[in-house]
Amino acid sequence: MESPDTAGIRFDTREEKGWTIWSLSGSMDVFTSPEIDEEGQKVLTTAEKLVVDLANVEYLSSAGLRVLVRLGKRAKKEGKGYAIASAQGMAACVLKESHMNMLVPMMDSLEDLE
Amino acid sequence: MKWQRSKMNIGQKVRGLVLVCSTLTFLALSSIGLYGMYYNQKTVVEQGTASGDISADYTEAVVKELSLTILSTVAKGRAAQLNRELIINAEDAMVLSSAMTEILTHPERHMERNLADPRRDKIHSGEVYLWLSPSLEDAMTPELKHEIGIASNIEDSLFSMAKSYGDYRTSCFLASEDGYFICVDVDPEHEIIEGFEDQMEGFDPRERPWYILPPEGEDYTFSEIFVGVEGFPSITAVTPYYDKNGFAGIVGVDASLSSIQKLVMETGVGHTGFSIALDGDGNVVFSPKASGALAPSQDVDLRQLEEENLAHAAKEMTAGETGVLPVSFDGEEYYLAYAPMPAIGWSFGTLIDKKEIAEPAAASRQVILEQTGEFIGDMRGNFYRMLIVTVLILALLFVVISALSSRLVGRFTKPIKALAEGVQEISGGNLGRKLDIRTGDELEHLADSFNTMTDELKTYMENLTRVTVEREREQAEMNIAAGIQKGLLPRSFPERKDIALYASMCPAKNVGGDFYDFYFLDEHHLVITMADVSGKGVGAAIFMSRSMTILKNLATMMKDPDDLAGVLFCANNQLCHGNEEDMFVTVFMGMLDTRTGEFTYANGGHNPPLLRRGADGTFGYLTENGSCMLGLKEDVPFVQQSMKLEPGSMIFLYTDGATEAMNEKRELFSENRLLETLSQVPSQASPEEVLSTVEKAVHTHANSAEQSDDITMLGLRFIGE
Structure with a gap:
């Protein structure tokens, strides 16, 4: 189900320092969440260590948060590395207000990858 | 009398056309011939006489x-x-x-x-x-x-x-x-x-x-x-x-x-x-x-x-x-x-x-x-002999062409009839019908196009049916969820001298998960809750009702009257159980002693509320040491904080549906605009008036853009004794 108001979401995946960097661009809202969840589950299947790069995410709703939490819980269950990185602006604010750092490892920038 | 076009089928039209064309052609040719003969005859007569x-x-x-x-x-x-x-x-x-x-x-x-x-x-x-x-x-x-x-x-x-x-x-x-x-x-x-x-x-x-x-x-x-x-x-x-x-x-x-x-x-x-x-x-x-x-x-x-x-x-x-x-x-x-x-x-x-x-x-x-x-x-x-022969040939030609054109037209129009019948059957709903026309011309192409169209139509109909069923199912879910949500939210606001309280929930089309709650633990202790459940549909609605019930039960059973952090801690652990869908809820919970103005609060991943201290103060975001949302991770610690409110103070709780309302340009209403709107509200305004002002501001901002999330607000004004 596509909303005409949605900005949509785009994905990009690359490997760096042993991490699979999954970059998202656009809006993580109730409309794009199913797609993000589906794509994220695929990426996580092949990744050993997954970092979700939110540098280009302009909007993050509770539906988006749920996707990030779900991926984190699955990664933890499968013993895979997982982190959320580079959130900016509104997304960073939402992450901060919801205290996601208590649930998922957070990093300010991809440079913090080890 | 209005002239009415005679209704003829294609065969009759083509036959008529063939007859008219051939007759005209023959008439034209024979006229030329006869004219030539007449002219020659005339010339010969004149020349002969001369x-x-x-x-x-x-x-x-x-x-x-x-x-x-x-x-x-x-x-x-x-x-x-x-x-x-x-x-x-x-x-x-x-x-x-x-x-x-x-x-x-x-x-x-x-x-x-x-x-x-x-x-x-x-x-x-x-x-x-x-x-x-x-x-x-x-x-x-x-x-x-x-x-x-x-x-x-x-x-x-x-x-x-x-x-x-x-x-x-x-x-x-x-x-x-x-x-x-x-x-x-x-x-x-x-x-x-x-x-x-x-x-x-x-x-x-x-x-x-x-x-x-x-x-x-x-x-x-x-x-x-x-x-x-x-x-x-x-x-x-x-x-x-x-x-x-x-x-x-x-x-x-x-x-x-x-x-x-x-x-x-x-x-x-x-x-x-x-x-x-x-x-x-x-x-x-x-x-x-x-x-x-x-x-x-x-x-x-x-x-x-x-x-x-x-x-x-x-x-x-x-x-x-x-x-x-x-x-x-x-x-x-x-x-x-x-x-x-x-x-x-x-x-x-x-x-x-x-x-x-x-x-x-x-x-x-x-x-x-x-x-x-x-x-x-x-x-x-x-x-004159030639004239008579021409007329006779014309008559014969008319008869022969009529007979031939009937057969030929029948042959030509047969595939058209087959096409028309097939299309009629298709239009009657039989999308499985295939047109089999092998004339090697435009008709065959047309029939193939019809078949392709029918296939696409069939696929489209199937998809549409599937999507419609899905949508109806979702809509039914949404209706149920909306019903659950609406049924749970208290609509009877306390009428007291020491406080004024008003709450509203404007549901989005597809999402249901916000809830607010308020109740007195005793004569003087009022609990207010603002929460936002992730997800949508019936699942979210059930999770919401669960959350609401758990939170209220735990609050009413608190050993220590102001152990809100404990309430959230216990609620979180309860919600984590059996939460296969990884749903969660953000919760802000506060308790006001209506006698003293003592306000205790705890936050589980929810938007920080706004507070105006005293009647003359200005609104500002309430800084707190919050924790994460509930339902995802057990044994997460929660903290609570307390403050004393002066009479005239107002607390404004809301969900992100308000601050994240977007206009056509995808611009958020934003926390700054919310703050700005509240700042312009008169200090004596009732909570209902405050909520109404904010709701209007949000709708003005969103303009014609569709509301994507529930907008839920709660205003509490401490009047004191």
Whole structure:
């Protein structure tokens, strides 16, 4: 189900320092969440260590948060590395207000990858 | 009456079109052909008529010309013939003159001869005789007698000459100036020349009308016509002869005009033709006419006649001209051809009735016109036959084309009918129907397109059905969820003097998960809750009701009245259980002591509320040491904080549906705008008025953009005692 108001979401995946960097661009809202969840589950299947790069995410709703939490819980269950990185602006604010750092490892920038 | 288009199917239309086209084509072609034929026929008729006239005119002219040429030729021929005969006479006279002159100028070469004497002897035709004029009876001398004897030697020449005239009546003679006359008469009808006694009575050759000399410079001349001693009209060619002393006499050769007369009488062209001989005085000498203008007469000068054209012709003839002229006399019209006889100054004329010339010309003209007329009639007949044949062919063609077009159109329209029936069946709902048309043309292409369209339509219908079912299911879920959500939220607000409270929830179309709650734990402790469940649909609604129930139960069971952190801690652990879908809820929970204004609060991942301290203060975000949302991770620690509110203070709780409401440009309403809006609210405004103001501001910002999340707000104003 596509909303005409949605900005949509785009994905990009690359490997760096042993991490699979999954970059998202656009809006993580109730409309794009199913797609993000589906794509994220695929990426996580092949990744050993997954970092979700939110540098280009302009909007993050509770539906988006749920996707990030779900991926984190699955990664933890499968013993895979997982982190959320580079959130900016509104997304960073939402992450901060919801205290996601208590649930998922957070990093300010991809440079913090080890 | 409104004209109504007749309803015809394609077959009838095509058949009609074929009929109309073929008929028009045939009509056009046959019209061209018929027009060509008509034009040709018309041209041929006109040209034929003209040609007939021209041919007739030409033929008429040619026949006339030919007739006149013949007439002219005859005239010229006869004139020349007669002239020649007269000249022969003259030449004969000159021969005799030479012979006589030789005898008389050389008398010593000749012996005297004695010739027959008509007074004494019977004279035979062709016999030379001597006649002495009565004046010599007394004047005869021996010299003259001797001369006569010598002159009689001309006998041989005369005899030979006379013999050469054969069957013609003539006389050849010598008339001496001394009065003797040596002559030979030829009369083919009589052996003995008779009538001498009467005819020769007192005959003196020197007194005869023919005793004349030729004009100066001429060798011979002709006498006037006269009736000879033998009783026949004659004309005599005369020439002089000489002796030693000069002129001695006249030689004459008679030309009996009976032969000329005979020739004139016999000469005639055609049935009406006849001839005349005209002398130099305009008198008709010979003519077969016994009466009328052209009867022979010595008294009538044709040149003086009233008939102008005849008089004119007579002038031409007497002037020695040759030609053909139309003449009219005695009420008849003739053509007159004439030619001169120069020897005697006569003219020979031959005439023919104009009608005799006109008749064959007219006959030729008639024949030509008749033939032309027949040809024209044939042409017209051919044209009308062709017209009838064309009409018959048109009728036949109409029948044949009707029959053929019915079959052909049937063949052509069969696939169209099949197509129409197939499409009708498809439109009736049978999307499984396949059109099988193999005509190899646009129809096959159309049928293939229909099949493709039907397939796509079928797929689309299936998808649509599936999506519709899904959507209906989702909508049903949403309705259930909305029902659950709406049913749970308290709508009865406390009416107290120490506080004022108002809450609202504006649900989004597809999302249900926000909730607010408020209740008194005892007379003075009011608990307010603002929460946002992630997810949507029934699952979210159930999770919401679970969360709401758990939170309320735990709050009411708190051992310590203000252990909100413990409530959240326990609620989180309970919600984590069985949360396979990883749903979560953000919760802000606060408790106000309405007597003291003591406000205790704890936050589980929810938006920080806004607080205005006192009636005169300004709104600002409540800073707190919050924790994460509930339902995801067990044993997460929560903290609570307390503060004392002055009377007039206001707490504003909300969900992110308010701050994250977007306009068409995807601009968020934002926490700053929320703060700004609240700052402009009058300090005495009730919570209901505050919520209304914020809701209006959010809707104004969103404008026509669809609301994507629930907008839930709660305002609490502490009034105090």
